[in-house]
Amino acid sequence: MTGTTTLRQLLTLVLLMALLVITFILAHVDLGLLNTSVGLAIAAIKALLVGLFFMNLWWSDGLHRVFAIAGAFMLAILFSLALADFLSRSWLAMPGSFP
Amino acid sequence: MIPTRNYVNADVSLRSWLISTDHKRIALLYLGAITFFFLIGAIAASLIRLNLLSPDGRLLKADTYNKSFTIHGVIMVWFFLIPSIPTVLGNFLTPLMIGARDLAFPRLNLASFYIYVVGGLFTIGAILAGGVDTGWTFYTPYSTMFSNSYVLATIAGVFVAGFSSIFTGLNFIVTIHKLRAPGMTWFRLPLFLWALYATSIILVIATPVLAMALVLIAIERIFQIGIFDPALGGDPLLFQHIFWFYSHPAVYIMILPGLGVISELITCFARKTIFGYKFIAFSSIAIALFGFLVWGHHMFVSGQSVFASMIFSFLSYAVAVPSAIKVFNWTATLYKGSISFSSPMIYALGFILLFTLGGLTGLMLAFLPVNAHVHDTYFVIAHFHYIMVGGMLMGYLGGIHFWWPKMTGFMYPESWGRAAALLLFLGFNLTFFPQFILGYLGNPRRYHSYPPEFQIFHIMSTLGASILAVAYILPLGYLLWSLRYGKKAGPNPWHASGLEWQTSSPPPTTNFAITPIVTESPYIYSAENGHFIPQGSQHERTNT
Amino acid sequence: MNALTPRAAEQFDDLDQQKHAASLGMWTFLATEIMFFGAIFLAYTVYRISYPLDFAKAAAQLNITIGTLNTAILLLSSFFIALGVSFIQRDKAKLASLALLLTWALGFVFLLLKAYEYYDDINKHLVPTAGQPVARMFYLIYYTATGVHALHLTIGLLVVAAMIYRLYRQQFSASYYTPIELTGLYWHFVDIVWIFLYPMLYLVGRES
DSSP: OHHHHHHHHHHHHHHHHHHHHHHHHHHTSOOTTHHHHHHHHHHHHHHHHIIIIISOGGGSOHHHHHHHHHHHHHHHHHHHHHHHHHHHGGGGOOTTOOO | OOOSSOTTTSOOOHHHHHTOOOHHHHHHHHHHHHHHHHHHHHHHHHHHHHHTTSTTOOSSOHHHHHHHHHHHHHIIIIIIITTHHIIIIIHHHHHHHHTOSSOSOHHHHHHHHHHHHHHHHHHHHHHHHTOOOSTTTTOTTIIIIIOOSOHHHHHHHHHHHHHHHHHHHHHHHHHHHHOOOTTOOGGGSOHHHHHHHHHHHHHHHHHHHHHHHHHHHHHHHHHSOOTTOGGGTOOHHHHHHHHHHHHHHHHHHHHHHHHHHHHHHHHHHHTSOOTTHHHHHHHHHHHHHHGGGOGGGGOTTTTOOHHHHHHHHHHHHHHHHHHHHHHHHHHHHHTTOOOOOOHHHHHHHHHHHHHHHHHHHHHHHHSHHHHHHHTTBHHHHHHHHIIIIIIIIHHHHHHHHHHHHHHHSEEOOHHHHHHHHHHHHHHHHHHHHHHHHHHHHTOBSSOSOOOGGGHHHHHHHHHHHHHHHHHHHHHHHHHHHHHHHOEEOOSOTTOOOSGGGGSOSSOOTTSOSSOOEEOSOSOEEOTTTOOEEOSEESSSOOOO | OOSSSOOOOTTOSSHHHHHHHHHHHHHHHHHHHHHHHHHHHHHHHHHHHHSHHHHHHHHTTSOHHHHHHHHHHHHHHHHHHHHHHHHHHTTOHHHHHHHHHHHHHHHHHHHHHHHHHHHHHHHTTOSTTSSSHHHHHHHHHHHHHHHHHHHHHHHHHHHHHHHHHHHHTTOOBTTBOHHHHHHHHHHHHHHHHHHHHHHHHHSSSOOO
């Protein structure tokens, strides 16, 4: 049991570092609009790895997982409705509207 | 009879009261502090109403008037409305209602109190130094670039007090999840705790966003370059998005606990079990969640895209549904109940009417064309005062009266209680109903003067406010009086069914001599003979 | 509190309930921190979408070497504190101390590199006070976000130091190590914030 815990954590670290290398390299390649999405997706995977295997959510009960995801869920609401404003401003452009 | 050893007389030194981690003592510490801040907010309100007796607003200079309504808002929102029921009734009752010895984190609870006090001191300091005139909403760029008042000190006070909110909410969430006595399942929880749980979710999720909004204002004000500055390509509306993402759910922080109190009062004083327990429980959670979806309705005329405004308008209609469900269910609970008009019940019935009126006017405001007409007028002011004073404050006072015998061991004089409740109802309507008319007629808010043809409504409003003042002072008087001369209350003077009534008044420090076993749903009352079945007991099950 | 015979606090029925309550409490606190950082992330997103080219130009000036190195450092520090928690879980207090010391050292190096990076940025005039407006906006967001993050990291260093001290005083064992576990959760959160800040700030406008 002891060996596997350390091994799991080491494996997670190796994956994290690999993803860091990949995201660094991809940032220098012109993927057009995909650059941002790829960068964010890789960041999300890294965050997931830290959450699941360093913060032990993989082995936690449902309640812990709900608490963990709650913040992200509420941020999704903040982002989507706020961006609904900013992205649609130009649909009916008025003098002085942003940007 | 008062038990020989209870939480009040366990240790009478001042030090023991000031560093106690006992949730009941902390609740009383908060009660004192909150009453103090309410007084300050009320003084600011008095200045406003006195100034508005004359159309030219000659009592105060325009600058002073601006400071008055700002201070009134800041103090009332953050130092009275948001903390009141959670920190006083929530702190006192939560462990008692679930059969626990204390909250999950008693030391954090005490820290929350002192953090709140420090925040309050910053804000008082700002007032004494000269005040702040930005409105409680701190809109940029006025607050960051142009105001010559003590914005930073005020923001610091609110920022610090926010941590008190967050830690209080955190404490309640963990306590309700983890410290329930055997038999106290989620669907046997008193509805007050469902409401408190929903409130705590908002406290924990929304308040940090306010914290960042305040940090960003501080940076822009200190360095005079900012994230909201158009000179850098910024958008002042971004501040409003971040601010209202907190401040709209904040109003649900204020009202949800009041809604929870009403469920407790209606059932006890109609001697009837609640109609639709699960509907009311889930409606509290729904209000908390939907409340996060509507903040843009504060920005309909600020420059927000009309498409986003349409979405927010639609969602604002949706959030009214769970509130309406509560009102329907309370009405159904009252039907064929055996109603007694005790002071708490008068507050509760007044709450239902005034909250409904306030809520309906909210629907009017959610309608884009109407909003364009009445935004920034007295219509909005009347709307939220109907909810906050007619609703929340009456819920708070109803709760204070209901649980006063439990907290102190003494009964207050009921006739005075009923008189004060009725006076409050009368004074409130006289103060705020004319403001709906003023707003519809076009009287803007936050103006220290107004066109002379509106004077009659302002006079009515100020007269009403004077009556309100009496109605607030009366409970202060007779509640304090009862501590010395009041009748001994006994464990259950109202013959209520909750767990908190199954222990002595005042309770012992650890709440229950032995951990109670919960065997019943809450609110098992009989309207025919007024009998009830207690939710649980420390002994064999007894019928009273 | 004797590490070998720990007792639950009075409001709890047993140690297990206390542990779960503490853990839920920390996760709730982390949710508040997510919301706190989320607001500045929103500001970044709004302006990045509005001024994509100017943002990219400004971001490309940042020191990607230090940024990447710092990301690796934090990931490694997260590994070590997770290791530390699993060591004390198995009653290996001395190894736990070593792991936490490494965590601390790495966190400290992060701050040193960050300080040098700020110094270098200011010398290169990558500041909010002068330059093209949107570039100034970018740097304002950059300093605010990384500054608030650094503040959280500093608090983390203080707490980790306290845990190292308490381990040294033998206040933890396999039967009681909750504060270390909670410290670990906080540290991982600070790491996660940086995991997102890195591509947002350093990997924009780097395509050749």
